[in-house]
Amino acid sequence: xxxxxxxxxxxxxxxxxxxxxxxxxxxxxxxxxxxxxxxxxxxxxxxxxxxxxxxxxxxxxxxxxxxxxxxxxxxxxxxxxxxxxxxxxxxxxxxxxxxxxxxxxxxxxxxxxxxxxxxxxxxxxxxxxxxxxxxxxxxxxxxxxxxxxxxxxxxxxxxxxxxxxxxxxxxxxxxxxxxxxxxxxxxxxxxxxxxxxxxxxxxxxxxxxxxxxxxxxxxxxxxxxxxxxxxxxxxxxxxxxxxxxxxxxxxxxxxxxxxxxxxxxxxxxxxxxxxxxxxxxxxxxxxxxxxxxxxxxxxxxxxxxxxxxxxxxxxxxxxxxxxxxxxxxxxxxxxxxxxxxxxxxxxxxxxxxxxxxxxxxxxxxxxxxxxxxxxxxxxxxxxxxxxxxxxxxxxxxxxxxxxxxxxxxxxxxxxxxxxxxxxxxxxxxxxxxxxxxxxxxxxxxxxxxxxxxxxxxxxxxxxxxxxxxxxxxxxxxxxx
Amino acid sequence: xxxxxxxxxxxxxxxxxxxxxxxxxxxxxxxxxxxxxxxxxxxxxxxxxxxxxxxxxxxxxxxxxxxxxxxxxxxxxxxxxxxxxxxxxxxxxxxxxxxxxxxxxxxxxxxxxxxxxxxxxxxxxxxxxxxxxxxxxxxxxxxxxxxxxxxxxxxxxxxxxxxxxxxxxxxxxxxxxxxxxxxxxxxxxxxxxxxxxxxxxxxxxxxxxxxxxxxxxxxxxxxxxxxxxxxxxxxxxxxxxxxxxxxxxxxxxxxxxxxxxxxxxxxxxxxxxxxxxxxxxxxxxxxxxxxxxxxxxxxxxxxxxxxxxxxxxxxxxxxxxxxxxxxxxxxxxxxxxxxxxxxxxxxxxxxxxxxxxxxxxxxxxxxxxxxxxxxxxxxx
Numbered sequence: 001x002x003x004x005x006x007x008x009x010x011x012x013x014x015x016x017x018x019x020x021x022x023x024x025x026x027x028x029x030x031x032x033x034x035x036x037x038x039x040x041x042x043x044x045x046x047x048x049x050x051x052x053x054x055x056x057x058x059x060x061x062x063x064x065x066x067x068x069x070x071x072x073x074x075x076x077x078x079x080x081x082x083x084x085x086x087x088x089x090x091x092x093x094x095x096x097x098x099x100x101x102x103x104x105x106x107x108x109x110x111x112x113x114x115x116x117x118x119x120x121x122x123x124x125x126x127x128x129x130x131x132x133x134x135x136x137x138x139x140x141x142x143x144x145x146x147x148x149x150x151x152x153x154x155x156x157x158x159x160x161x162x163x164x165x166x167x168x169x170x171x172x173x174x175x176x177x178x179x180x181x182x183x184x185x186x187x188x189x190x191x192x193x194x195x196x197x198x199x200x201x202x203x204x205x206x207x208x209x210x211x212x213x214x215x216x217x218x219x220x221x222x223x224x225x226x227x228x229x230x231x232x233x234x235x236x237x238x239x240x241x242x243x244x245x246x247x248x249x250x251x252x253x254x255x256x257x258x259x260x261x262x263x264x265x266x267x268x269x270x271x272x273x274x275x276x277x278x279x280x281x282x283x284x285x286x287x288x289x290x291x292x293x294x295x296x297x298x299x300x301x302x303x304x305x306x307x308x309x310x311x312x313x314x315x316x317x318x319x320x321x322x323x324x325x326x327x328x329x330x331x332x333x334x335x336x337x338x339x340x341x342x343x344x345x346x347x348x349x350x351x352x353x354x355x356x357x358x359x360x361x362x363x364x365x366x367x368x369x370x371x372x373x374x375x376x377x378x379x380x381x382x383x384x385x386x387x388x389x390x391x392x393x394x395x396x397x398x399x400x401x402x403x404x405x406x407x408x409x410x411x412x413x414x415x416x417x418x419x420x421x422x423x424x425x426x427x428x429x430x431x432x433x434x435x436x437x438x439x440x441x442x443x444x445x446x447x448x449x450x451x452x453x454x455x456x457x458x459x460x461x462x463x464x465x466x467x468x469x470x471x472x473x474x475x476x477x478x479x480x
Numbered sequence: 481x482x483x484x485x486x487x488x489x490x491x492x493x494x495x496x497x498x499x500x501x502x503x504x505x506x507x508x509x510x511x512x513x514x515x516x517x518x519x520x521x522x523x524x525x526x527x528x529x530x531x532x533x534x535x536x537x538x539x540x541x542x543x544x545x546x547x548x549x550x551x552x553x554x555x556x557x558x559x560x561x562x563x564x565x566x567x568x569x570x571x572x573x574x575x576x577x578x579x580x581x582x583x584x585x586x587x588x589x590x591x592x593x594x595x596x597x598x599x600x601x602x603x604x605x606x607x608x609x610x611x612x613x614x615x616x617x618x619x620x621x622x623x624x625x626x627x628x629x630x631x632x633x634x635x636x637x638x639x640x641x642x643x644x645x646x647x648x649x650x651x652x653x654x655x656x657x658x659x660x661x662x663x664x665x666x667x668x669x670x671x672x673x674x675x676x677x678x679x680x681x682x683x684x685x686x687x688x689x690x691x692x693x694x695x696x697x698x699x700x701x702x703x704x705x706x707x708x709x710x711x712x713x714x715x716x717x718x719x720x721x722x723x724x725x726x727x728x729x730x731x732x733x734x735x736x737x738x739x740x741x742x743x744x745x746x747x748x749x750x751x752x753x754x755x756x757x758x759x760x761x762x763x764x765x766x767x768x769x770x771x772x773x774x775x776x777x778x779x780x781x782x783x784x785x786x787x788x789x790x791x792x793x794x795x796x797x798x799x800x801x802x803x804x805x806x807x808x809x810x811x812x813x814x815x816x817x818x819x820x821x822x823x824x825x826x827x828x829x830x831x832x833x834x835x836x837x838x839x840x841x842x843x844x845x846x847x848x849x850x851x852x853x854x855x856x857x858x859x860x
Contacts, residue, residue: 112685113770135691157634168632170641171609186836191768193601193791195645196813196831197859198841199608202641206634223691246543252566252662290716297715349630352544381631382544421632429635436635437625444624444848445637451843463636 001048001427002461002473004094008051008074015072016052019096022064027102029053038079038097042144043087043428045398050077050091057102059177059185059215066213067183069096075457076181078209080152081123083144085345086426088156088208088462100151103215106130115174115191117218120151124158127219136221139166142422143334154214157206159422164380165256165289166222168422170205175218178204180211181453190218203448208424209459211452225289228256230326231299232315233306234280238262240309241282242355245379247305248286249352253298258380259285259330262359265337265374265387266329272336275329278313284379285330333376334387341372341389344401348412349383349421358415362386362408369404371397383421384412410435425463433465442468494533496615496623496654502529503652504621508853512648514552514590517575517582520817521647521829521858531589534654539629542567546612546629547660551589551653558588562660570661571607572598574750579762580818589653595645598750599696599709602688602788608644610659616643616651619849629657642844648855650848664711668721669696669742670733672706677773677786680706683728684789685769690727692720697789698749701776707745708733754785755796761819763803765793767812778806802827830859 008015016030029035030052040047051074056062069076075095082089091097103119104126110116111134118127124145127138141160142148148158154176159168166172175189189201204211235241245258261269261283270277277283288298299316306314317323329336337343350358359375366373377384386408390401409419409429413436419429433442446464449456449472456473491506493499503510509526532552539548542565549558555573562568573596575586590596592614597606604610613627626639643651672683680699687694687708696709710720721735736742748754755762760783767775772790776782783796795803799820807814813831833841842860845852 110770111689113768114688136689157638159632159634163632167605167609170638171605180836184836186840187834188837190811192766192812193788194595194597194606194766196766196815197833197837198650198844199595199641199645200837200840202608202638202644205641206638223689226691249545249662250543252665254662291719293719294713294716297713301713349632351541351546351630353541378632383630383632416628417630418628418633418635420635421630422634424634425636433636436628440622441624441626442636444618444622444626444639447847448637448639448642448844451840451847 001090001092002466004092008094011072012051015074018068018072019052019054019065022068023054023056023061027055027057029055038091038099041079041082041084041087041089043085043090043426046087046090046427048091048093050095050097051093053097053099055099055102059179062098062179062213062215063183063185065098066179066181070182070457073455073457075460077459078151078155078213080121080149080155081147083148084152084156084424084426085347086420086424086428088152088424088426090427092461098213100149100213100215107216110191111136113191114221115218116221117216118150120154120214120217121149124148124150124153131221135224137224138219138221139172140169150217150219151214154205154217155207155209156422156424159383161257161259161378164258164378165254170202172220173201173205173217174220176201176204176214177216178212178214181455181458186212208426208463210449210463211458226291227295228287228289229295229299229317230285230287230323231302231317232313232326233284233286234278234312235282235309236280236312238282238359239356241284242352244284244306244309245355246352248302249380251301251305253301255286255298255302255380256289257285257287258378260375260377260379261330261333262375264372265333265376268336268340268374269329269333272339273329273332275325277329280312285326330376337374337387337389342392343387343389344405346386346388346405346408347383347420347423348409348417349381350412350415350417352379352382354415354417355379355382358384358411361411365404365407369400371401371404382417406432427462430463431465433463439468446472489527490530491527492530492533496534496617499531499534499652499654500617500621500623503617503619506853508851509856510853512652512855514587514593515554516584517577517580517586518590518594518596519580519582520594520815522822524855524858526853529652531652531654532587537561538655545631545660546657548629548655548657549588550655551587553588555586555588555591563663566663567660568663569610569658570600570604571610572600572750573607574598578756579752588656592644592653592656593646593648599698599746599787602697602791603693603695604661608641611640611644611656612659613657614640614643614653615655616653618651619851619854624651627657631659647858649845649859650854652854664713666714666717667709667711667739667742668717669736669745670708670721670724670728671736672728672731672733674704675699675706675731676704677701677776681769681772681786681790683731684708687724688789690724692724696746696749699786699790700754701784701786702754707749709742709746749785749787752785752794755783755794758783758796759820760796761799761801762817763795763797763814764817765795765803765807765812765814767791767793767807767810771810771812775806775810779803800825800827804831
């Protein structure tokens with residue numbers, strides 16, 4: 001991270017004092033032991049306590065805080081629930097963390113027009129919780145959904161296991177109330193479906209908290225399907241399992257989820273969760289939705305395709321209990337890995353057709369680096385999650401693991417994919433951006449930030465390689 | 481590159497590199513033209529830059545549901561290719577020709593530049609939701625790419641959405657990558673006769689809040705007819721049609737199962753057939769679906785067609801009438817898609833933006849097109 005500005009550190013008392021003038025006393029945290037709670041997000045390898053943390057309770061308070069920080073020239077790092085795996089909410093010592101945790105209300109629920117309006121500190125799962133009684137749900141379902149906030153979902157354009165059918169956050173976001181760095185409150189979108197001019201909502205979503213702080217969101221809600229059922233398929237070859245995925249899609253089926261696990265992952269999950277998975281090279285979990293008859297119609301087609309590729313085993317859930325067992329292992333994959341080792345979770349996306357090649361090359365690299373990898377991912381949309389296992393207590397292992405991870409992500413780009421499918425760039429993949437984008441491509445993106453935040457005070461050291469953003473972040477230093 | 485001299489100079493590059501050079505060298509202003517069928521907004525002054533020479537399918541991977549295609553490629557060519565593989569553009573792009581009284585062959589670039597999306601937008605998303613990546617040339621002649629060809633991609637800012645619907649004012653699209661979806665095996669349409677506006681919008685809403693995955697929900701006030709479409713595997717369509725017939729039994733809907741007639745109904749709604757004939761101004765109003773009856777009440781002398789369960793209202797009004805008055809206090813926005821008297825109308829084509837949003841839009845334009853040469857004034 002860039003070195004903190006000593007001039008800001010020297011003015012800490014004055015800045016905190018000004019923040020206390022615009023917020024209630026308990027909403028400004030500046031004590032050095034208490035700011036430690038905000039020193040990192042879920043990318044725990046990197047930590048730094050902020051200058052202060054603020055917890056505003058309304059859009060007006062967010063605006064007031066930003067006006068103060070804008071006038072003082074203090075960087076602001078927005079924070080939802082702090083579950084970012086990419087370091088999106090990592091502070092610097094000269095920055096103020098702005099947390100939205102105290103803004104978690106449901107503002108409006110409208111079933112007739114199929115939307116809910118919430119404050120963005122609300123957790124993803126509790127949005128569905130607010131409409132479940134009427135059999136509705138909010139579709140994007142990142143695996144951290146119990147904890148992660150809508151603010152962070154919007155910042156990172158979060159996905160989940162079910163986006164093959166329902167899309168990611170950007171496809172389910174109808175409107176926002178946002179505060180720009182100078183304190184201006186901007187309303188974009190609403191309960192209608194498209195933008196009057198430029199699609200600014202589209203550029204806000206996924207901008208990693210660099211363009212504005214979203215305080216309220218209008219989200220599309222959907223009626224729950226009548227039912228859902230998974231089927232488990234086991235194969236003795238990664239290539240064949242990849243072919244099954246491709247054949248299912250080519251046959252005109254659009255399952256709500258297609259999950260893929262390789263042998264190291266299957267073994268770890270089995271040891272941890274005892275879901276009764278077969279020991280094989282590749283395991284697919286395919287889930288379809290609808291009424292009993294509709295599920296049967298789709299499963300019939302899917303199982304025919306599955307059988308034509310000589311599976312080791314096919315397991316159709318006969319009841320809710322069996323369905324739960326099929327999902328059990330997959331859902332505990334990350335926990336299972338955590339039991340075994342420290343791990344780093346990657347998130348590159350590849351064209352589905354490149355799956356066998358990429359898995360083969362990851363296995364080769366695994367031998368070269370001497371680190372084990374387990375693969376679990378959303379196969380329908382090509383979003384991979386290779387988990388690299390390492391020992392954080394052994395000197396040099398973290399660095400080796402990061403180097404290996406970078407090679408995997410470069411491979412994803414090389415085969416026509418991208419560095420990150422749903423976790424975001426943050427600090428983690430910042431310096432790899434030049435592998436996916438040419439200088440002009442990055443400059444066009446940074447030009448958008450210039451418009452929303454000309455002084456580059458909002459979450460400034462993220463997304464772009466530090467060298468590329470240097471001149472914009474510190475125009476004076478660069479001029480010297 | 482072809483330089484044809486008609487009434488004005490026409491630039492017709494045949495590659496992205498030629499286009500980039502042409503833009504860098506041209507003092508502007510430039511009128512960006514794909515197929516020339518979606519003439520929305522005030523015609524910009526200047527030489528025409530025709531992108532139809534940058535054409536062809538770069539990559540089509542049916543098993544990954546992805547298509548990469550150059551911007552000047554005719555839409556018809558793409559639709560034929562997809563149909564051969566039993567796939568389609570799920571957002572159902574409308575054909576603007578009969579409504580705007582234009583001629584020519586719609587291109588993929590024009591479709592994206594106007595974010596053209598049809599009745600299925602309520603279920604499958606808009607063009608912008610199915611757009612995975614773009615390549616474009618900005619106002620200085622720089623080639624820029626964003627997004628890619630995979631369905632999940634959060635690597636950097638999403639300029640893909642920003643370019644969709646930007647009407648050639650931020651950059652000239654050269655290549656697009658799109659998510660395609662399987663074409664359904666079967667479809668059915670329920671037709672409700674003799675329904676008033678309130679009644680119709682309520683019934684469309686009831687259907688859209690059912691678990692039966694409605695892919696079209698429209699209402700034609702002239703004929704007092706409401707339409708609901710379902711699509712999918714044969715067994716599933718039969719099941720859901722049965723459920724909906726049961727749910728709306730008291731309205732005695734007619735069930736249409738003939739694919740030809742279903743196709744004609746929804747093409748008519750997609751292309752706003754109800755408003756083709758007479759002169760007058762054509763407005764496209766985007767609103768909260770439940771507000772549609774109130775908005776209809778506030779517009780006098782209008783001929784209307786409603787799509788998206790009421791969330792999209794097409795209105796033909798006497799020339800010079802401001803449809804935006806009807807949105808006071810309700811939210812939503814209105815675009816003046818066609819006017820009978822372009823020389824004299826003072827009504828802005830695009831919905832006026834509040835000051836902070838207008839500043840952002842102007843800022844983006846000045847960054848992507850610092851010389852102000854790309855379709856100047858078209859969206860401002």
